[in-house]
Amino acid sequence: MRGRLCLLLGGLLLLAGCHRSTRSDEAASDCRHSESLCGRGTACAANGQCLADCRENLAEACGPGLLCNQGTGACVAAQQLDCNEVPGLCWENQVCDEPTGYCREASIDTELAYDVQLYDYTLHVDTAASTFSGQVSIFLVATRGGTATLTLDVGKTVEVPVAGGTAPYTPYTVTSVKSRSGAALAFTQDSTAGTLTVTFGTPLEAHTSEVLTVAYHGPLNPISDRSHDLYFTGLMRREGKLGHSLVQTFGWPHHTRRWLPSHDHPRDIARAIARVSIDNGHPVQANGVLVQESEGTPRRRTFLLRQPVPTYALNFIASDYTRVPIGNVEGVQVEAYMYPVAAESAVPPLWWTGTLGAMKYLNEALGPFPFERYAMMQVPSALGGMEHATVVSIADTRTEGPDEEGHGNKLVIHEMLHHWWGDSAHQASWEEFWLNESLSSFYTAEALGVLGGRSAFQAELDRMKAAIFKAPARYDDDALRWSRHPEEVPGETTKASFGAPYVKGPWVWQMIRLQLGESAFAAFMKKFYAATRFKPYSTAQLLALLNAESAVDFTPFFKEWVYGRGWPKLASTWSYDSARRVIRLTVRQTQDVARYGSYTFSGPLALKYAFDDADAATASCTGEVTFTGGALESTVDIPCARAPTTMNQPFTRDLLVELVP
Numbered sequence: 001m002r003g004r005l006c007l008l009l010g011g012l013l014l015l016a017g018c019h020r021s022t023r024s025d026e027a028a029s030d031c032r033h034s035e036s037l038c039g040r041g042t043a044c045a046a047n048g049q050c051l052a053d054c055r056e057n058l059a060e061a062c063g064p065g066l067l068c069n070q071g072t073g074a075c076v077a078a079q080q081l082d083c084n085e086v087p088g089l090c091w092e093n094q095v096c097d098e099p100t101g102y103c104r105e106a107s108i109d110t111e112l113a114y115d116v117q118l119y120d121y122t123l124h125v126d127t128a129a130s131t132f133s134g135q136v137s138i139f140l141v142a143t144r145g146g147t148a149t150l151t152l153d154v155g156k157t158v159e160v161p162v163a164g165g166t167a168p169y170t171p172y173t174v175t176s177v178k179s180r181s182g183a184a185l186a187f188t189q190d191s192t193a194g195t196l197t198v199t200f201g202t203p204l205e206a207h208t209s210e211v212l213t214v215a216y217h218g219p220l221n222p223i224s225d226r227s228h229d230l231y232f233t234g235l236m237r238r239e240g241k242l243g244h245s246l247v248q249t250f251g252w253p254h255h256t257r258r259w260l261p262s263h264d265h266p267r268d269i270a271r272a273i274a275r276v277s278i279d280n281g282h283p284v285q286a287n288g289v290l291v292q293e294s295e296g297t298p299r300r301r302t303f304l305l306r307q308p309v310p311t312y313a314l315n316f317i318a319s320d321y322t323r324v325p326i327g328n329v330e331g332v333q334v335e336a337y338m339y340p341v342a343a344e345s346a347v348p349p350l351w352w353t354g355t356l357g358a359m360k361y362l363n364e365a366l367g368p369f370p371f372e373r374y375a376m377m378q379v380p381s382a383l384g385g386m387e388h389a390t391v392v393s394i395a396d397t398r399t400e401g402p403d404e405e406g407h408g409n410k411l412v413i414h415e416m417l418h419h420w421w422g423d424s425a426h427q428a429s430w431e432e433f434w435l436n437e438s439l440s441s442f443y444t445a446e447a448l449g450v451l452g453g454r455s456a457f458q459a460e461l462d463r464m465k466a467a468i469f470k471a472p473a474r475y476d477d478d479a480l481r482w483s484r485h486p487e488e489v490p491g492e493t494t495k496a497s498f499g500a501p502y503v504k505g506p507w508v509w510q511m512i513r514l515q516l517g518e519s520a521f522a523a524f525m526k527k528f529y530a531a532t533r534f535k536p537y538s539t540a541q542l543l544a545l546l547n548a549e550s551a552v553d554f555t556p557f558f559k560e561w562v563y564g565r566g567w568p569k570l571a572s573t574w575s576y577d578s579a580r581r582v583i584r585l586t587v588r589q590t591q592d593v594a595r596y597g598s599y600t601f602s603g604p605l606a607l608k609y610a611f612d613d614a615d616a617a618t619a620s621c622t623g624e625v626t627f628t629g630g631a632l633e634s635t636v637d638i639p640c641a642r643a644p645t646t647m648n649q650p651f652t653r654d655l656l657v658e659l660v661p
Contacts, residue, residue: 044072054073055073067089070091074088076088081101081304083101083103084096093105100209102139103118103271104141108207111536112267113143113150114143114147115268116139118137118138118139119137119262120138120272121273121276122135127278127280130222131220132217132220133216136213137211138212138213138214139209139211141207141208141210142204142210149199150198150212151198152197153195153257153264154174154261155172155194155234155257157191161225169222171258172217173218174187174189174214175216177196179201179213183201185212196214216261220235220247221233233250233251233258234259235249240378240379241380247317248315249317252383253312254312256314260311260314264311269309270311271307272286272304274288274303274305275301276300277294281298282318282320284301284317284318285321286315287316287388288389288390289303290303306372307370307371313389315393317377317393322338322339322340329360332372332373333372339378339396355374355409358447358451359374361450362416365525365526366420366443366525367530369419370420370423370424371389371390371424374416378396379394380395380396381396383395384398385415387415387423390419398411410448410460413448414444417444418440420439421436421439424533425529428538430488430490432538433482433497433501434481434500434501434539435539436501438501445461445506448460461510468504468567469658474495478496479496479564480500480561482496504656507656511656512554512557514655515554516552524549524550556600560598565595565597566591566595566596569589569659570589570657571587571659571660572647574586576643580637583623584635585623585635587627589633593632598627598632601625601626606624606625607624607625607649607655608622608623608650608651609623609647610647611640611647612645612646612648613643621638
């Protein structure tokens with residue numbers, strides 16, 4: 001038990017073992033006068049009573065409409081989302097920006113033209129008319145003095161197919177922009193460029209906060225052709241595989257602007273308040289925790305996300321879901337929202353198997369789950385899953401069990417992992433996309449190994465390797481950390497910029513671990529996450545920290561494996577010299593060096609070979625081959641008393657190497 005909680009409510013004494021106290025007893029038991037009065041797992045509330053410390057039990061300690069004060073551990077009412085009125089509203093090291101009543105990060109990102117802190121949006125969706133209307137208050141901080149104008153991202157107008165031809169589709173029209181004081185501001189919406197330029201009455205000074213309130217309205221996404229690039233973007237109404245109707249948003253990679261005027265760049269992370277209503281009365285789920293719900297029809301639900309995330313991780317969805325509680329891990333509530341028909345079958349177990357265990361492992365391996373909730377939403381989607389913060393989307397085609405690639409429970413673990421890598425620690429630019437996906441895929445394999453034994457980890461790595469070798473064109477036309485124009489998004493001009501992080505990337509992390517050793521690698525990754533938690537990360541930062549924290553210079557390794565394309569291909573030949581009793585082994589790198597470069601294999605990455613003579617009583621003859629200095633061929637002599645009959649290459653267990661004849 002976390003600690004006994006004695007409360008006097010309306011004359012009713014709660015919990016057995018509690019007794020009424022005299023006035024002197026009450027004074028003595030007032031925890032405000034004695035810091036040591038409250039035991040482990042409890043916190044001192046404003047009334048002097050010891051209550052359960054909500055920081056240790058996020059899901060159970062605070063009920064609806066209450067939030068956990070990260071400073072005191074006490075629950076606070078959230079009827080007003082104004083940090084001047086609710087001192088415990090801000091999360092961790094955030095501070096209250098008194099002029100606006102919004103929480104503000106203790107430091108701003110000066111690499112940005114301006115730093116958005118919060119999107120406070122109010123939307124009403126009219127499914128009968130296929131339209132929506134609303135406004136968003138964008139709380140931002142100027143990073144430079146003399147900021148006279150500011151440019152937001154909005155959805156571009158595109159031609160979409162209609163009966164008999166095409167028609168223009170503009171996601172929404174902005175009708176007004178106002179300052180925090182309520183003054184109307186001049187603005188220009190360029191739907192061809194996809195920009196909204198706002199002019200301030202008085203230029204902003206550096207570190208000055210402002211709130212822009214943008215009113216807008218538009219149609220639900222009218223595209224009906226599922227093969228259209230923009231079919232699954234913006235604010236839309238879609239049908240699930242069971243004829244289930246949903247209203248939802250989708251913004252990855254840079255389409256949040258198609259439903260929310262925003263600074264739609266992965267570096268500029270922000271918190272959100274979502275106030276959404278739907279004419280059909282379907283309840284809304286959105287990022288964060290539910291803090292308010294209006295009476296009447298249509299009812300409006302308000303969600304508060306207190307942790308900053310990239311814009312593509314913002315999302316809301318409405319439908320007549322069935323909620324399936326799964327459990328909680330160290331106070332974080334885990335739940336699934338399923339189509340009602342699917343829920344009647346008790347939800348296929350493979351959909352969540354291992355989720356709780358994986359979260360517990362990841363809390364230990366990386367640090368506590370950095371959000372207050374983890375919900376999995378069954379949706380119609382062109383993708384397998386999407387890491388919308390706290391409310392991940394899982395394609396309804398993936399919720400019936402594993403497919404030919406074994407997708408099942410690992411999909412929900414992968415999306416959960418993005419709450420560490422991608423939603424919390426996040427890419428400084430699109431070129432750093434490989435960090436998000438490689439880390440999430442690697443630690444998914446790690447979690448599978450913890451849950452199902454080390455063989456499960458190896459099987460997942462081997463599956464990735466097989467995928468690479470089966471379809472090399474999907475993974476070898478670009479580097480892992482691609483180096484193109486920073487405004488390009490993964491997969492826009494090369495296939496590997498999107499595909500390689502998922503399957504090549506985890507192998508890179510495995511080879512980093514091989515060089516560091518198990519314990520040093522575990523300690524390093526925990527430190528790397530702590531250093532980048534809710535901060536932008538980059539490959540250069542990772543490399544610098546690796547070099548500083550280890551005895552290994554990883555610069556050549558990163559040049560070959562991270563900044564280089566493809567992977568090595570090795571051809572091995574051998575012969576036995578019975579007179580000298582040695583095996584002569586020759587290994588050649590056969591990849592196109594002009595295109596893919598050469599690879600170094602030395603130290604822990606040396607190529608280990610084993611030769612057997614089919615006699616169980618005879619030990620294997622072992623040796624290793626190294627490549628340094630750009631060499632493409634290496635020959636070694638391995639002592640062996642008897643002529644071997646077979647050659648084994650144990651290095652394939654830990655290295656991404658393609659064996660060729």
